[in-house]
Amino acid sequence: MLPPRLVRRLVLAPMVIVLALGLIVLSPLLLVLALLFGLAGLLRAGRMRNLRLVSFLVIGLAAEIVTLVLLFGLWVVSGFGGRLHTAPYQSRHYRVVRWFLDALYRGAERTYGLRVCVEEPTLTGSELASRLTRPVIVLSRHAGPGDSLLLVHQLLSVYGRRPRVVMKASLQFDPSLDVLGNRLPNVFVKHRQSGESIFTEQISRLARGLGPDSALVIFPEGANWTPGRWRRGIRRLEHAGRRDLAARAASMPNLLPPRPGGAWAAIEACPDADVIFVAHAGLDTISSVGDVWRRFPVDQVIRARWWRVPADLVPREAGHEARVQWLFGWWECIDDWITENRPGGAPLPAAVAAPDPVAGEAEG
Numbered sequence: 001m002l003p004p005r006l007v008r009r010l011v012l013a014p015m016v017i018v019l020a021l022g023l024i025v026l027s028p029l030l031l032v033l034a035l036l037f038g039l040a041g042l043l044r045a046g047r048m049r050n051l052r053l054v055s056f057l058v059i060g061l062a063a064e065i066v067t068l069v070l071l072f073g074l075w076v077v078s079g080f081g082g083r084l085h086t087a088p089y090q091s092r093h094y095r096v097v098r099w100f101l102d103a104l105y106r107g108a109e110r111t112y113g114l115r116v117c118v119e120e121p122t123l124t125g126s127e128l129a130s131r132l133t134r135p136v137i138v139l140s141r142h143a144g145p146g147d148s149l150l151l152v153h154q155l156l157s158v159y160g161r162r163p164r165v166v167m168k169a170s171l172q173f174d175p176s177l178d179v180l181g182n183r184l185p186n187v188f189v190k191h192r193q194s195g196e197s198i199f200t201e202q203i204s205r206l207a208r209g210l211g212p213d214s215a216l217v218i219f220p221e222g223a224n225w226t227p228g229r230w231r232r233g234i235r236r237l238e239h240a241g242r243r244d245l246a247a248r249a250a251s252m253p254n255l256l257p258p259r260p261g262g263a264w265a266a267i268e269a270c271p272d273a274d275v276i277f278v279a280h281a282g283l284d285t286i287s288s289v290g291d292v293w294r295r296f297p298v299d300q301v302i303r304a305r306w307w308r309v310p311a312d313l314v315p316r317e318a319g320h321e322a323r324v325q326w327l328f329g330w331w332e333c334i335d336d337w338i339t340e341n342r343p344g345g346a347p348l349p350a351a352v353a354a355p356d357p358v359a360g361e362a363e364g
Contacts, residue, residue: 002169002190005182013175017068020061027058052111052298059107067100067176071183084183093183094162100176101153113299116150118158120306134311135210136161137266139327140278141255141334142219145171147283150302151217161215164206166262185209200265207269216266216273220258220327225284233257248328252335254284260327267314274311279334280304281341303341307333 003012023030034050074092078084084093108114140151148167155161165181169188172178181188187202207216223229230249233256237246249257267275282302307330315326 002172008172008175008178012173013068013179016175017065020065024058024061024065027054030054031058049296049298052296056107056111059111060104063100063103063107064174064176066103067096068179070096070099071176071179090184093180094156097152097180097184098156100180101149102157104149105153105157112296114297115301116154116304117301118154118304118306120308132160133212135212135270135273136215136276136308137207137210137263137270137273138163138215138217138276138278139220139258139263139330140217141280141338142221142224143280143284144224147280147302148219150280150283150304151278154304155215155217159215160213162211162213163215163217164210165217166203166206166219200261203262203265204269207266207273210270210273215276216270218262218266220260220263220331221256222259223256225254225256229256245324245328248332252332254335254338255331258327258331260324263327264323267316271316272311275309275314277307277309277330277334278304279337279341281338305334305337305341 002008031051031054034054035048071093074089074096075081075084078086078089083089105114138151138155140148142148148165152163152165155163164185164187166187166189167181169190172181172188185206187206189199189202203216203218210216230253234246234249237243237249237257245257267273280302281304282297282300315322318326
């Protein structure tokens with residue numbers, strides 16, 4: 001259960017800073033130990049994972065401390081929070097987000113040799129200029145915090161967008177994400193607490209406020225892929241009488257079936273927005289610190305594919321069924337791309353039987 005905001009600010013944030021400072025002070029000793037243990041691991045695997053993890057952890061903790069100090073300073077100079085939601089202070093907070101994500105990205109580059117390659121259509125000067133004058137709604141697969149941070153980093157640092165993100169309330173346990181997420185226009189969704197209508201209304205409100213340089217990020221799957229969630233998603237569609245959609249979901253082994261409510265609430269609320277679909281492969285299995293040590297790829301290119309649907313080609317006037325079919329069609333496209341671009345020939349995650357295995361027919 002998430003503690004109240006006052007407790008998170010007065011207890012959790014200072015505690016994290018103290019613990020982070022302690023680990024940073026001890027980092028020389030930790031690096032020596034990591035090197036010693038890493039030498040043994042080097043003989044077996046050649047990856048020096050202990051040393052890489054400690055180095056990346058030190059960079060992340062230092063970035064967390066600096067970010068919290070900057071946020072406290074902005075709170076003070078804004079009149080102890082009185083002007084935090086004015087345009088100048090919103091811009092300053094976005095600059096803090098960009099700095100924080102840049103620090104994490106550069107840290108991953110230096111410690112793990114991380115590289116990101118985004119595939120998207122090449123635009124002419126006039127096409128690029130026209131697209132920069134419209135807001136975008138980004139619908140991305142959900143594959144853990146690593147891919148989510150890379151997506152927001154790409155929007156901020158490469159495309160110059162101001163992202164608004166729909167994310168889980170549990171992320172507020174991280175003090176930096178807690179403060180930044182609540183000071184900027186975002187939505188934190190509480191697990192099984194809010195009804196569907198409340199959830200979609202929050203997303204609609206975010207979408208209605210999108211400017212020409214804004215991006216609303218939504219993860220229609222709602223959670224990371226696991227075998228259990230994949231099976232439950234198929235069963236949910238079957239119990240709802242949608243065996244056709246259940247068959248299509250069973251034929252998408254990389255993804256959970258998308259939930260259309262939030263995505264279409266945003267699309268309806270911002271009729272001028274283009275829709276971008278995002279697929280990525282490489283950090284799918286990273287969901288905890290333990291996964292960072294065991295599975296974080298070393299010297300690997302993280303591949304991503306972005307498809308943009310112009311606002312006038314989004315079926316906003318179509319009926320509910322056509323909209324659901326449109327979203328599932330794009331999800332099949334994303335699933336096919338992930339299968340073709342899974343790094344290192346890794347096997348499909350869904351090496352398990354669906355609850356009711358049926359062959360879905362993929363759309364072109």
